[in-house]
Amino acid sequence: MVDSRKASSTRPHGWRLACLGLSLLLLSGCAGDSLAHQSSGDDVAIQKGVASFYSDRFQGRTTASGEPFDQQALTAAHRTLPFGTKVLVTRRDTGRQVEVEIIDRGPFVSGRVIDLSKRAARALGMLGRGTAPVQLSYVR
Numbered sequence: 001m002v003d004s005r006k007a008s009s010t011r012p013h014g015w016r017l018a019c020l021g022l023s024l025l026l027l028s029g030c031a032g033d034s035l036a037h038q039s040s041g042d043d044v045a046i047q048k049g050v051a052s053f054y055s056d057r058f059q060g061r062t063t064a065s066g067e068p069f070d071q072q073a074l075t076a077a078h079r080t081l082p083f084g085t086k087v088l089v090t091r092r093d094t095g096r097q098v099e100v101e102i103i104d105r106g107p108f109v110s111g112r113v114i115d116l117s118k119r120a121a122r123a124l125g126m127l128g129r130g131t132a133p134v135q136l137s138y139v140r
Contacts, residue, residue, distance in 0.1 A: 049113030051089060051134040053121035063104035071118040077104035078114050078136075086139035089114065091124045091132050098123040099139055 054077075058069050065083040069075070076087065085102045098120045107115040114136060116124070126132040 047113055047136040048092070049134065049136075050111055050131050051091075051114045051116055051121075051124070051126065052107055052109065052112050052131045053116040053118055053126065056118070065103045067103050069104065069117075073117055074098060074100045074120050074123075075103045075117045076100040076114050076120060077106035078102045079105060079107075087114070088137045088139050089116065089120065089124065090135045090137070091126065092135055093133055094125060096124050 054069065054071065056071065059071050061069050063069050063075075063077070067075075076089070078085075078087070081087065081102045083102055086099060087102060088097055088099050090097045098116075100114075100116060100120050104115070107113070112131070114134065116126075118127070121127055124132055124134070
């Protein structure tokens with residue numbers, strides 16, 4: 001006869017499997033991103049990729065952080081950065097820059113690293129095209 005306490009403690013529980021699956025999903029979403037750490041005194045992280053911006057239909061909807069989305073705020077969505085993180089977004093082909101705060105999760109399109117508010121996208125001059133090559137830097 002098998003001791004039921006021992007058998008149940010070696011079997012993963014449903015919530016453990018769910019957490020493992022979610023962790024793997026989040027990590028796989030970042031696999032294509034170029035994330036490097038500079039060894040300067042500030043330990044600034046830089047990520048390069050493609051930026052896009054939210055469509056008008058998200059105006060007023062609740063973001064993952066609980067804040068309502070406002071197209072006129074300088075905000076953005078990132079897959080992994082903590083909410084409240086300030087990021088300097090630099091358009092690599094023009095050098096234009098904008099500082100945004102991470103308030104949501106996304107983008108969920110392969111190859112994209114950040115979704116910007118309409119105001120931030122306008123500051124980078126990317127409204128017409130819809131996407132732009134960018135570099136992300138932490139703001140301290």
